[in-house]
Amino acid sequence: MERSLQIKAMANPGRMRILRLLAEPKKYFGHQWSADPVxxxxxxxxxxxxxxxxxPTASRHLDILRQAGFIRVRKQHKWSYCKRDEAAIxxxxxxxxxxxxxxxxxxxxTRRQR
Structure with missing residues (x-):
């Protein structure tokens, strides 16, 4: 994964908040009825x-997190579901x-030796 994409993803407080919320999906999204959020x-x-x-703003934030490898997106019919990629984080x-x-x-x- 390109580190610059990851740094960009982490540089925004909204995207950081998304990752924090997704860390505890049952706590924040337990009311989701269409699928188990965990x-x-x-x-x-x-x-x-x-x-x-x-x-659209949320979608853009989530796309940046996806490109950085921090979340995976799964499409089910017309809905998209997001889950953290713990290994990437x-x-x-x-x-x-x-x-x-x-x-x-x-x-x-080290840089001079390269």
Whole structure:
């Protein structure tokens, strides 16, 4: 996955909130009747409603998160359901931790050696 897409996805507070909400789908979307939010994912419409934003805005945020690999989208009839990709999120966090943990001087030496 291209890290720049992931950084862009995480740079927006609305997208961060979506990921936090999707971390606990039963808590925030337990009222979803069309499918189990934990097993199947959360309907995009409910995400837009929870954030109190327009459907196209929510759709754009979700598409950016999908492109970054942080969510998977499953289509069922006319509905789209979103679910976090925990492995991708863990991979990104591990990469970010590594980037921020390496001293600046060591990163500069590594770049010069390439």
């Amino acid at each position: 097993e199947f994912g959360v309907c995009m419409t409910l995400i837009a409603d929870e954030l109190a934003i327009a459907q 863990e991979d990104y966090l591990a990469w970010l931790h590594g980037e921020l943990s390496v001293p600046v001087q060591a990163r500069a030496r």
